[in-house]
Amino acid sequence: MTAVKESSTNHLNKLDAITACPVSFTLTKIGGRWKPIIIFNLMTGGKRYGELKRAIPTITEKMLIQNLKELEADNLVERIAKPVIPPHVEYKLSEAGKALSPVMKSMVDWARKYNV
Amino acid sequence: MTAVKESSTNHLNKLDAITACPVSFTLTKIGGRWKPIIIFNLMTGGKRYGELKRAIPTITEKMLIQNLKELEADNLVERIAKPVIPPHVEYKLSEAGKALSPVMKSMVDWARKYNV
DNA sequence: ACAAGTACTAACCCTAAAGTAGGTATCTTA
């Protein structure tokens, strides 16, 4: 999906961090510009591709599916496609995805207390 | 410190995310390759520059001070320099920095439950 | 016949984050 140079120090350090530090591991799953926002939007229930797109107006379609695919590959999100025309695809949080809510909540609490 | 193109869509989207989503805000403070690791190392108490460097062998000096400076600018870390030769500088978590421990803990818990 | 709605895909480019390689100052100790 995104070409990665597996021999680069950059990549090796990343792997190191992920395996050595659980926080880093979690961050690779929910980090990035869009994942927290997508997950947040799915917290209130499953949504169609188009609904997500409208809910997050500034995201491009490329970023939206790319992130959805990654979340799906990481088993944080389930994709439910109904074989109809026009397509009907719903994305919803998996168990692991829902289990992120305490993580998100603690971050929100911290942000509210210590922002500016 | 790091030249930023303020007019880029990339940058604008980032600002959007930070202001709209508290999770994104928190992630800008503790995200990246090294910050979680540095913070984790400071959780057990203040440490000198050199101690941190030895505790995180794969980090380069550039990345170490760069991240320490950012953490300091964000008031997550305090820098205490004793005016002696050779220099003696200690870094310790601020109140806001210590307050991250529930955030880190929830991430660790999630990682332990849902990794692989 | 053509636009609209749906959920994507692929090619390409730009930039911020990370890494590489070198240098600085001051004092103590050998």
Add this chain to the structure above:
DNA sequence: TAAGATACCTACTTTAGGGTTAGTACTTGT
């Protein structure tokens, strides 16, 4: 006199994340 210890700094290069633009398939409504 020169090496070692300490905490940095600067210029440069590489990598990966994000953005832009265009196009796909299939059917319904006009």
